[in-house]
Amino acid sequence: MRATLRNSTLVRHGLFFLALAVVLLVLTSFVFDPYTNYNVTEVAIYAICTAGLTVLTGINGQVSLGHGALMMIGAYTTSVLLTWHPDLPLILMLLASIATTGVAGAIVGLAGARLRGPYLAGATLALAVALPQVPSHFASVFGGNQGLNVPTPSPPAFLGGDFSPEQWLAWITLAAAVITFFVLANLVRGATGRRFRMVRDNEVAARLSGIDVARTQVLAYIISAACAGLAGSLFAYWVTVTSPSGFSLNLSLSLLTAIVIGGLGSLSGAVIGSFILVYLPVWTGGFASSLNLSSNVANNVPLAIYGIVLIVAILVFPRGIAGGIASIARGAARVIPSSRGPTALPAAPESSQ
Amino acid sequence: MRPEISRSRTWAVAAVGGVAALLTAACGSSSPTSTSNTASAPGITASQVTIGSTQPLTGPAAPGYSEIAPAANAYFKYVNAHGGVNGRKINYIYLDDQYNPTSTATQTRKLVLQDNVFAIFQALGTPTHLSVVSYLNSSKVPDLFVASGCNCWNNTSQYPDTFGWQPNYTIEGKILGQYIAQNFGSKKVGFFLQGPNDEFGADGFAGVMDSLQGKGLNVDSTPAYYTPTAAGAMAVPAAIAGLQAQGVQVIVSFSVPLFTAVAEASAAGLKYSAQFVVSNVGADPPTLAGILTGGSLGKRLPAGLIAGTISDTYLPLLTDASNPWVTMFKSIEQTYASSLPWDGNVEYGMSEAYTFVQALKAAGQNPTRASIIAAIQNSHWTDGPGLTPYAYSSSDHNGYTGVQMVTVNATGDLTTLGPIETTDDTASGAINTYSGAASTPPANGIPSD
Numbered sequence: 001m002r003a004t005l006r007n008s009t010l011v012r013h014g015l016f017f018l019a020l021a022v023v024l025l026v027l028t029s030f031v032f033d034p035y036t037n038y039n040v041t042e043v044a045i046y047a048i049c050t051a052g053l054t055v056l057t058g059i060n061g062q063v064s065l066g067h068g069a070l071m072m073i074g075a076y077t078t079s080v081l082l083t084w085h086p087d088l089p090l091i092l093m094l095l096a097s098i099a100t101t102g103v104a105g106a107i108v109g110l111a112g113a114r115l116r117g118p119y120l121a122g123a124t125l126a127l128a129v130a131l132p133q134v135p136s137h138f139a140s141v142f143g144g145n146q147g148l149n150v151p152t153p154s155p156p157a158f159l160g161g162d163f164s165p166e167q168w169l170a171w172i173t174l175a176a177a178v179i180t181f182f183v184l185a186n187l188v189r190g191a192t193g194r195r196f197r198m199v200r201d202n203e204v205a206a207r208l209s210g211i212d213v214a215r216t217q218v219l220a221y222i223i224s225a226a227c228a229g230l231a232g233s234l235f236a237y238w239v240t241v242t243s244p245s246g247f248s249l250n251l252s253l254s255l256l257t258a259i260v261i262g263g264l265g266s267l268s269g270a271v272i273g274s275f276i277l278v279y280l281p282v283w284t285g286g287f288a289s290s291l292n293l294s295s296n297v298a299n300n301v302p303l304a305i306y307g308i309v310l311i312v313a314i315l316v317f318p319r320g321i322a323g324g325i326a327s328i329a330r331g332a333a334r335v336i337p338s339s340r341g342p343t344a345l346p347a348a349p350e351s352s353q
Numbered sequence: 354m355r356p357e358i359s360r361s362r363t364w365a366v367a368a369v370g371g372v373a374a375l376l377t378a379a380c381g382s383s384s385p386t387s388t389s390n391t392a393s394a395p396g397i398t399a400s401q402v403t404i405g406s407t408q409p410l411t412g413p414a415a416p417g418y419s420e421i422a423p424a425a426n427a428y429f430k431y432v433n434a435h436g437g438v439n440g441r442k443i444n445y446i447y448l449d450d451q452y453n454p455t456s457t458a459t460q461t462r463k464l465v466l467q468d469n470v471f472a473i474f475q476a477l478g479t480p481t482h483l484s485v486v487s488y489l490n491s492s493k494v495p496d497l498f499v500a501s502g503c504n505c506w507n508n509t510s511q512y513p514d515t516f517g518w519q520p521n522y523t524i525e526g527k528i529l530g531q532y533i534a535q536n537f538g539s540k541k542v543g544f545f546l547q548g549p550n551d552e553f554g555a556d557g558f559a560g561v562m563d564s565l566q567g568k569g570l571n572v573d574s575t576p577a578y579y580t581p582t583a584a585g586a587m588a589v590p591a592a593i594a595g596l597q598a599q600g601v602q603v604i605v606s607f608s609v610p611l612f613t614a615v616a617e618a619s620a621a622g623l624k625y626s627a628q629f630v631v632s633n634v635g636a637d638p639p640t641l642a643g644i645l646t647g648g649s650l651g652k653r654l655p656a657g658l659i660a661g662t663i664s665d666t667y668l669p670l671l672t673d674a675s676n677p678w679v680t681m682f683k684s685i686e687q688t689y690a691s692s693l694p695w696d697g698n699v700e701y702g703m704s705e706a707y708t709f710v711q712a713l714k715a716a717g718q719n720p721t722r723a724s725i726i727a728a729i730q731n732s733h734w735t736d737g738p739g740l741t742p743y744a745y746s747s748s749d750h751n752g753y754t755g756v757q758m759v760t761v762n763a764t765g766d767l768t769t770l771g772p773i774e775t776t777d778d779t780a781s782g783a784i785n786t787y788s789g790a791a792s793t794p795p796a797n798g799i800p801s802d
Contacts, residue, residue: 035466042459136549136580144550145580146480147454149487166466239458241484245582246455300411 009189017182024178028170037170038238039278044170044177045234046274050258051184051267052227057256058265059188060220061200062112066124068252069131070108070225072244074101074232079148079242080141090153090172090237097233098226105225109218128252132244147243150236173234180227185267187223196220261313263320272321280306390440393719396471400437402713402720403444404474405464407481412451413581417610417640417698418477421500422447424702425475427690428682428710432799438713446470452477452581452609454484461485465494472497472725475518475705479503479553480581490514495722497712497729498705498752502634503552504778507750514726516745518705518752520667522553522607522632523778525756526560529630529665531784532758532770533561533603534568537628543601544576545592545616547608554578556778557607557632563780573599579612586611590619597625604628608635614644617662618654629662633756636664637697638765639671660763663770665756667740668700669791672766677793678704678738685798704738708752711737711800736792736800740773751778755787 028037053067074097081088081096108127112120135142142148155168187193198206199216207213236242254277262273281302288301317324390399397403408422409415422445429443437443446468450456457478464470465488472495476482479501486505489496490512498518499506502525506517533542542565546554558576565572577592579585593616596604604620604627606613613635620627642656669676682703683695693699713720715728730747737743741755755775759767773787795801 033466035463038462038466133584136578139548139550144548145582146483146551149484152488152491239455239484240488241454241458243454243480243484245453 010186013182013185013189017178017185021175021178024174025171028167028174032167032170034164034166037164037166039282041166041170041173041234041238043271043274043278044173045231045238046255046258046277047271048173048177048180048234049228049231050255050262050270050274051181052224052231053255054259054262054265054267054270055184055188055196055227056220056224057259058269059193059200060196060217062217062220063117063121063256064112064124064224065121065249065252065256066108066127066131067224067228067255068247068249069124069127070101070104070228071232071235071251072131072247073104074098074229075236075242075247076135076142076148076232077101077229078233078236079143079150082150083143083148086151094176094230094233097229099229101229101232102222102226105222105228106218108225109221112221113214113217125249125252128249132247135244143243145244147241147246150240150242152240153237169234169237173238176230176234180230181267184223184227188267192219257310259320261310261317261320263317263322263324263326266320266322269320269322276321280309284309388718391719394471394721395469397441397720400441401444402438402441403446403468403470404472404709405461405468405470406445406447406474407450407457407460407464407476407478407485408447409452409477409481410447410449412449412453413583413586413611414452414478414609416614416644417637417696418452418500420693420696420698421477421702421705422475423690424686424693424699425706425709426702427685427693427699428703428706430689431685432710435797435799438710439718443710443713445474447475450478450481452481454481457481458484458488461488465489465492470494471720471722474498474709475500475702477501479505479547480551483552486512486515493722495725497725498708500701500705501553502556502632504556505552507778509748509750512750514722516729516750516752518708519633519701520753520756521751521778522556523560523563524751524754524776525632525665526557526562526607527564527776527778527782528756528758528774528784529605529632529663530561530564531774532663533605533630534564534570537603538568538570540602540628541571541573541600542603542605543573543596543599545596545604545606545608546576546578547581547612548576548578553634554607557605560778561605564784573601579608579616581609581612586615589615590622592616593619593625594623596627597623602627603630606631606635608632610635610637610640611644614641614659617641617658618645621654621658629659631662631664633665633667636662636761638662638761638767639694639696640698642765643694643696656765657763659761660765662761664759664761664767666759666767666769667753667756668697668704668738669740670759670767670769671695671697671700676791681794681798682738700738707738707794707800708743714800734800736794738794740791741775741787742789 049071056062056064077097077100078093115123136144152165155163195211195216199213203213258273258277259270261276263269284302284305392398406422410419426445429445433442448460450460473489474497477500482499482501496515498516502519502522504521504523506515544558546558548554577596579589606629613631617629641659645654645658646656669679673679682700686695686699711734712725712729715732716725729745732745734743739753740757741753744751744754755773757773758770760770762768774784775787776782776784
């Protein structure tokens with residue numbers, strides 16, 4: 001039994017994520033109030049997207065400033081389909097969004113495989129800036145600036161009348177997140193992940209080892225985009241309105257911020273970063289309103305604090321919070337040699353250098 | 354009002370039990386001694402009523418509109434300082450949504466799920482509030498006096514808990530259109546609208562076209578549009594140049610203040626002397642002058658640019674020192690919100706707050722979400738700051754239904770052009786002159802019923 005656990009990544013990951021799913025089920029059902037469920041849903045949505053982004057950027061070494069735009073493709077796929085066929089089941093919407101965004105990712109990836117460093121950043125930045133303009137030009141399909149309304153998925157009747165829609169969406173989103181992380185954790189631990197890392201670390205060496213660099217890069221982009229598409233579809237259900245204003249350049253930059261703060265290349269870092277993305281503004285907003293400042297100042301204090309916290313976090317944890325926790329854990333293990341140190345999360349944080 | 358003390362007590366007890374028929378309680382509740390205050394609904398305690406709102410405190414719609422909620426709050430502070438409503442103080446939480454529908458959706462969830470507000474009040478913006486109106490109605494949260502003139506708020510079957518307040522854009526558009534047909538019949542009329550696919554621009558356009566069509570007028574029915582974002586502001590000069598190239602002589606503009614200002618400045622820059630006819634929501638002279646001279650555009654422009662602009666109003670003129678509503682609100686502003694300028698946004702915010710206090714009083718000593726909806730529908734209030742009475746009934750959730758045409762004079766103040774006119778939002782509904790007497794505020798400034 002022990003040997004199976006040690007040797008089979010699939011079994012180990014399977015057990016871990018099953019346990020995680022049970023914990024989340026208990027938390028969302030018995031511990032969280034509807035507003036916490038609502039916020040946890042947002043964390044899970046960002047986590048799905050940032051997990052894909054961290055695989056692309058942290059593990060495969062391709063930067064993307066355009067993941068907000070990819071989320072937008074997923075969100076609009078769901079919203080447009082729902083406008084045409086309001087009765088289609090949610091699971092179909094999620095799969096359709098994964099498919100369309102995956103195709104978009106393949107196209108971006110094909111271009112990306114020819115571009116390096118700042119040029120790739122520039123190309124994806126262009127995507128993030130340009131795509132939100134599209135709905136205004138094809139307003140009859142995409143609803144223009146006002147956007148398309150998305151009905152909140154209502155919980156099935158057998159769960160009872162008191163079952164809140166927030167909890168139902170939290171279940172759906174967390175289930176999607178657990179599955180995504182399970183798949184990605186296995187992927188980055190396996191042969192595909194090794195190829196991704198090798199391409200990141202040395203393209204020439206990778207090519208000499210028989211790895212098709214361009215194909216690997218495109219595959220990384222497709223996987224990453226599919227995650228963004230899933231996140232975008234869930235985002236549409238979560239916000240209940242899909243409008244270009246939800247997918248500004250700001251979103252793309254926030255996603256990138258999240259993986260850098262959380263720890264580049266680490267799936268647990270993606271979760272930590274998403275958590276910060278959602279909760280830091282909540283906390284700073286509460287703090288700002290407790291200061292009793294004039295409204296012109298108070299309205300902008302949350303943004304200022306957010307910026308300061310990000311700067312401090314990068315200075316203190318240059319490898320992200322997940323990297324910082326790993327260093328602290330290693331330090332503690334050295335100080336207390338007898339203790340085995342905390343078990344690392346499935347995808348152990350690793351250096352991206 | 355017949356205060357029937359014993360019946361009122363019986364009914365108030367029934368109300369706590371969740372019975373919806375609260376009209377009688379509403380009528381009997383003005384005697385504060387009959388029962389004690391209870392926590393009768395979410396957001397209501399014995400001593401406080403918590404209401405929430407989403408407002409563009411920052412972002413492209415902030416110039417001007419960011420003053421509305423603070424002004425309403427100033428009126429609530431005044432009411433709180435004078436005993437509150439049935440002994441309850443009003444706690445008004447307004448959150449910034451940057452005029453971004455995505456943000457509106459999330460901030461509204463926070464107000465309802467976390468801050469546990471009794472009602473949403475004065476939520477600002479058409480595209481923004483459209484993103485939450487279904488949610489609020491399915492959650493049975495009263496959605497009172499949306500700060501937008503979209504016709505969509507008057508939809509009693511789909512949105513029974515939502516109420517508009519200002520004249521809707523089609524009503525306003527019809528009256529603006531009638532003025533254009535009567536006074537600029539020989540000129541070519543074009544449009545500058547928020548949109549496309551934005552109900553604000555679309556409803557206004559429909560109203561103006563109702564009055565212009567079939568009269569043989571020269572109308573350029575392909576509007577120029579702007580997107581209410583920072584990037585959208587950059588594209589305005591090109592849109593105005595497009596209207597100039599079409600030979601448009603009268604520009605009908607359904608735009609928020611920043612975009613009206615940019616449009617008028619662009620026209621001046623192009624030496625394009627078109628007549629602007631602007632919706633009330635984007636035409637407040639102090640706001641426009643502030644934007645044009647305050648450097649929001651990066652350079653100072655003369656406030657005189659807006660002289661001659663034609664618009665309309667449904668509230669007393671800011672400069673009308675003889676109007677008791679104006680003097681009352683102005684003195685409240687000086688005491689409770691002295692950092693705000695005296696402009697149309699402040700008058701708007703306070704006027705809407707006055708209507709909310711009317712509704713809260715009418716909802717009974719221990720209001721419920723159902724009782725405040727019933728109270729507004731059955732109100733038939735005759736007093737209020739508006740130039741016309743409210744239209745509220747069980748089948749009509751529009752507020753004011755009429756406006757008076759105005760123009761900006763050389764000193765930057767508004768002067769009226771003709772009588773107060775009322776109409777409905779159907780294409781065939783006639784426009785009538787309103788001759789009812791103006792109401793005066795109660796002596797203590799707090800609604801009595």
